[in-house]
Amino acid sequence: MKVIYLHQYFATRNSTTATRTYEIAKKLVQKGHQVTMITTDAFLESEIPFKTTHYYREYLIDGIVVKAQRNHYENKMGFYRRTWAFLKYMHFAYIQGRKSDGDLLLATSTPLTIAIPTLMLHVSKSLDYIFEVRDLWPEAPKQMGIIKNPILLKGLSYLERTVYRHAKHIISLSPGMTEGILAQGIKRQKVTMIPNFSDLSLFQPQHIQTELQAELIKQLKLQDKFVLLHLGAMGEANGLMYLIEAAKILQKKGQQQIVIIIGGDGKVRASLQQACQSAGLTNVLLTGYIKRKNVPTMTSIANITMTSFKNLPVLATNSPNKFFDALAAGKPIIVNANGWTKEIVEKNQIGYYVRPTHPEDLALLLVTLQNKKQALRALAPKIRAIAQQNYSAEHLTDQVETILVQQWRNIHEN
Known part of the structure; x- marks a missing residue:
């Protein structure tokens, strides 16, 4: 054919x-x-x-x-x-x-x-x-x-x-x-x-570049930090100001051990940078573009991932790549779209839902989770198995x- x-x-x-x-x-x-x-x-x-x-x-x-x-x-x-x-x-x-x-x-x-x-x-x-x-x-x-x-x-x-x-x-x-x-x-x-x-062949241990991993941790000052990662497009549909608002709440609470990494590039990156500078945020890192082959390494440094969307009904129907990458990587996922991805994480108990209009939900969740690193890591085999069976x-x-x-x-x- x-x-x-x-x-x-x-x-x-x-x-x-x-x-x-x-x-x-x-x-x-x-x-x-x-x-x-x-x-x-x-x-x-x-x-x-x-x-x-x-x-x-x-x-x-x-x-x-x-x-x-x-x-x-x-x-x-x-x-x-x-x-x-x-x-x-x-x-x-x-x-x-x-x-x-x-x-x-x-x-x-x-x-x-x-x-x-x-x-x-x-x-x-x-x-x-x-x-x-x-x-x-x-x-x-x-x-x-x-x-x-x-x-x-x-x-x-x-x-x-x-x-x-x-x-x-x-x-x-x-x-x-x-x-x-x-x-x-x-x-x-x-x-x-x-x-x-879920590209399980890409998210294999041998594709995690240990030298790059160590370099990222050192460069981004992530030693002993609790890391939330949102990796992908930075468009208006992603509603990424939600993460910035959550970061503001965390900084006001003095939760300096929690870091939010927003990887990728796009239309709203400049406005996100401006918002971070205006608020004097030190707990948000914007990395710019990440090559596809380096995504497993970048994802490996996160304790938990985020799939964020603007609060619109049609966006709850999306099939976000970052969500399925997180499954392949064995990483728990936080979602803020009240759609089928919410059903996946809640039904399988592999992540959390936070309301898209309440950034304080995300901030409070991260405060709770920062002391549960080991429990989050323990979910990896279960998450990978779900990816293998379904995606x-x-x-x-x-x-x-x-x-x-x-x-x-x-x-x-x-």
């Missing part, structure tokens, strides 16, 4: 963002399929192309043929620069998709604009497609107030329904996303939930491959 794979933000373990698409594409190649990835070079700065033109680069990564448009992107970019990046990629994806040989198309959002080249290729090449939904667009930007124009919202809603309706199958990343898709009139048998992955990248990528093969066979039989 020849698969044309559309994803604007393809990344590998040398990148600084999630690698779900890489893991799926790698599994497809391992199963004997040909994969042409059509993407941008936004997260491929550490990869070496075998062909470079003025407009795009070509790579061969673990058997995956990657065609990457030169198209810079950062979370901190404004609305219009993001829109331009989306429009550029839409044109590139369609042109390269037309040129590529494929039996089936696999497209993943966000952004929802990926639906446009997907539908254009579906019509112009009679190419059937599987559509993966990573966020509920346009509901997410609507609730966040990013998109307010009613005409634009109506158009995006129409695009959402159209791409769902014409898909051979839809993959969602959470129960809430599944319900959002079904609310658009899609039949349940057409949707399969495959959550984000293993090896198992879930097999599920994706099965869906593609089944749809491909159905197409040929009909």
Whole structure:
């Protein structure tokens, strides 16, 4: 089977963002399929192309043929620069998709604009497609107030329904996303939930770099500290000012042994830094980008992790990479979204829920937990077992491959 794979933000373990698409594409190649990835070079700065033109680069990564448009992107970019990046990629994806040989198309959002080249290729090449939904667009930007124009919202809603309706199958990343898709009139048998992955092969003891670990502990002055880690995107959706407010409470209480590390980069990093400086906080550390291959080492220095979101209903449906990384690392998790991740940590007793509008909940919880380091460490085997049983990248990528093969066979039989 020849698969044309559309994803604007393809990344590998040398990148600084999630690698779900890489893991799926790698599994497809391992199963004997040909994969042409059509993407941008936004997260491929550490990869070496075998062909470079003025407009795009070509790579061969673990058997995956990657065609990457030169198209810079950062979370901190404004609305219009993001829109331009989306429009550029839409044109590139369609042109390269037309040129590529494929039996089936696999497209993943966000952004929802990926639906446009997907539908254009579906019509112009009679190419059937599987559509993966990573966020509920346009509901997410609507609730966040990013998109307010009613005409634009109506158009995006129409695009959402159209791409769902014409898909051979839809993959969602959470129960809430599944319900959002079904609310658009899609039949349940057409949707399969495959959550984000716990990459257990990456989070192995041999991938914890002891020298880097010691350097981080020394550089960040973490000896004998109790460390809360939030590692990932720093966008408005993450509601990270919540952690800053909790840090203020801790500092006022004189709880200097508790440190909050916010790793990554994004749109709100500058405002977080300003808030820390204004409050004179010494218990918050912002590290900047962390390469994917260094995430196990960074996570290893934490006593507990945090998955934070703004207090919006649609964000409780998210399938956050940092959550599943914490499971793979065997780390307990604090969540503040009243959704399915809350159910996971509470049902399995592997973490805690704190109210997203009450940073004092987090502060008081950390004060209690700082004396329970050993008990938190003891949870590691249980947490890893849950990741292995339910969220293993090896198992879930097999599920994706099965869906593609089944749809491909159905197409040929009909």
